[in-house]
Amino acid sequence: MATRAGLTERTFYNHFADKREVLFPGQDVFVAGIREAVTAAPPEQSPLDAVLAAFTAGSDWFDRHREAALRR
Incomplete structure (x- = not known):
């Protein structure tokens, strides 16, 4: 991933x-x-x-991040 972006792995992890x-x-x-x-x-x-x-109470988090999860 770093190489495709024109960076070294070291730069990425900085x-x-x-x-x-x-x-x-x-x-x-x-x-x-x-x-x-x-x-x-x-x-x-x-x-x-x-x-x-806890997961039921936080279920709106999943709704707010649905599009990003689908792309991943």
């Missing part, structure tokens, strides 16, 4: 930590939101229900 950072911008925010929602789940809730609730 600007980005890894390829995921380029392909999935905003991933850290999404993961942090899911983590916070699971952590905030009531203790009596099963782990699976906590994860399901």
